[in-house]
Amino acid sequence: MTTWLVTGGAGYIGAHVVRELIQQGITPIVLDNFSAGLRTRIPDNVTIIEAEISDRLAVEKALRDFDVTGVVHLAAKKAAGDSVEIPLYYYTENVTGLIALLEAMQSVGVKNFLYSSSAAVYGTPTANPITESEPLLPDSPYGQTKVIGEWLAKDMQVSSGMNWVALRYFNVAGAAHDSLGDNSVNNLIPMVFRALGNGERPKIFGDDYPTPDGTCIRDYIHVEDLAAAHGAAVRLCEEGRANLAINVGRGEGVSVAEVMAMVGEVLGKDINPEIVGRRAGDPPASFADVGLSAEKLQWSAQHDLRSMVSSAWSAWHKVIN
Numbered sequence: 001m002t003t004w005l006v007t008g009g010a011g012y013i014g015a016h017v018v019r020e021l022i023q024q025g026i027t028p029i030v031l032d033n034f035s036a037g038l039r040t041r042i043p044d045n046v047t048i049i050e051a052e053i054s055d056r057l058a059v060e061k062a063l064r065d066f067d068v069t070g071v072v073h074l075a076a077k078k079a080a081g082d083s084v085e086i087p088l089y090y091y092t093e094n095v096t097g098l099i100a101l102l103e104a105m106q107s108v109g110v111k112n113f114l115y116s117s118s119a120a121v122y123g124t125p126t127a128n129p130i131t132e133s134e135p136l137l138p139d140s141p142y143g144q145t146k147v148i149g150e151w152l153a154k155d156m157q158v159s160s161g162m163n164w165v166a167l168r169y170f171n172v173a174g175a176a177h178d179s180l181g182d183n184s185v186n187n188l189i190p191m192v193f194r195a196l197g198n199g200e201r202p203k204i205f206g207d208d209y210p211t212p213d214g215t216c217i218r219d220y221i222h223v224e225d226l227a228a229a230h231g232a233a234v235r236l237c238e239e240g241r242a243n244l245a246i247n248v249g250r251g252e253g254v255s256v257a258e259v260m261a262m263v264g265e266v267l268g269k270d271i272n273p274e275i276v277g278r279r280a281g282d283p284p285a286s287f288a289d290v291g292l293s294a295e296k297l298q299w300s301a302q303h304d305l306r307s308m309v310s311s312a313w314s315a316w317h318k319v320i321n
């Protein structure tokens, strides 16, 4: 049985990854500073280390004390819009923090690294579905930090034989359990629930995009499917078949208007969205080519949009609000 450190394991996605590792027979150790994470998301028998990823001594101690063989690195700041306003903070958290983590891994000799990347690395793609060979031209400092993270992983492979996989997540939604819902302020589905809870109309940012219904198209992936992709990627690292970036999506574009309609169906009411102006930096469409994930991870998404919206809603109204 191996032990992996999960940075950001108290976060929305990290908590699902922790459960997936347990199912795979791997012992997870959570390292989190609880800036956004919740203790209630972590199973009782999992060891928690409250620390910053930039606290190299604390990370080294955790890697040594628990004989860790690999790191799933999710801890990061993730709001693309905020990153435009406060880029240096994003670079410090997501890049300087990652360098400290990699230094700790190097000094202890931990060679397996699974990195949370993002579809934000592509910015506005030249074509859809997006393959992994699409140029990396992020629209935000957040996306840049994810590209730099991938460079660092690649460079560590050359310099010290690190096995790495970067998973480029598309739009993550849903919950495997009501206690594990997404409470963030920037993802579409929680934004809709929050607006409805406040008695407001949920906003659609732009209906004049060059898409069939004029609203932006994204690739929504259930967080439980995403967690399963991590299980497969951990195996790639452990078997030394790693060193690549892989899209993780469903390979199906869904428009913002379609998501709103599904929320209405699940809630059984007309949610009456309001059309407002476009937001800067939103590409018209972004959805994944999933050929590489099928080939390398032997994985594909199982949940559909209804499952994402209904599980998100269940978590939202029972636990989050």
Ligand SMILES: NC(=O)c1ccc[n+]([C@@H]2O[C@H](COP(=O)([O-])OP(=O)(O)OC[C@H]3O[C@@H](n4cnc5c(N)ncnc54)[C@H](O)[C@@H]3O)[C@@H](O)[C@H]2O)c1
Residues within 6 Å of the ligand: 007, 008, 009, 010, 011, 012, 013, 014, 031, 032, 033, 034, 035, 036, 037, 038, 051, 052, 053, 054, 073, 074, 075, 076, 077, 078, 093, 097, 116, 117, 118, 119, 169, 170, 171, 172, 173, 187
């Ligand atoms: N949610 C999405 O749709 C999405 C899409 C693409 C990529 N990602 C990436 O996935 C990862 C996880 O995202 P999430 O949605 O679970 O976010 P989240 O905010 O719920 O989780 C991040 C976790 O990291 C912790 N953390 C943050 N900074 C830290 C630090 N310096 N030291 C220690 N812990 C720290 C937070 O407390 C939190 O528990 C991030 O790297 C994010 O960029 C998320």
